[in-house]
Amino acid sequence: PSDERDASGSPDAGSKPSARAPVIPLVPGNQLLGTGKMPLYTGAMGGDGHVIITFDAIDYVKRPAELENVKGGYGLLIVGESMIPAFWPGDMALVNPHLPPARQRNVILYHTPPHGGDVEAIVKQLNGWNERQWQLQQYNPLREFTEFRHEWPICHRVVGKYDAR
DSSP states (O other): OOOOTTTTSSSSOOOOOEEEEEOOOOOGGGEEEEEEEEEEEEEOGGGGGOOOEEEEEEEEEEEEEGTOOOTTTTEEEOOSSSSTTSSSOOOOOEEEETTTTTEEEEEEEEEOOOTSSOEEEEEEEEEOOOOOEEEEEEEEEEEEEEEEETTOEEEEEEEEEEEOO
């Protein structure tokens, strides 16, 4: 069978797509980005691989389509190397703060000291959880560990990223 395509990339009317080369529709670039902007936050390295977060936006970036109508969606500039190759320093994690925790997904956990002070965050893969602990994983160096949920009560899901430029 022929797999010739017309100018639009669609198979000719008289031909069938090849079984070994499925047709994958391309998404135009203008459909990948939303119309609005979202805040970009950053942090500085703290102790034990934690990041000190400031919630004063350092910039506003194009909102990706996945966060188009998400109230409170934001970007977080990655610092540190514990999640290489998933995230490199300078990458931007795209965050939906309303999605529930999910196994095998990247998350940002937040710790706010009870008597004020700096808000800390960690970006890790969530492998599981129970009422007491988060089971987490980082890649560099490869390590699995737990954190207490009462110390890290806020869990925001990462839904994508912008690579550093």
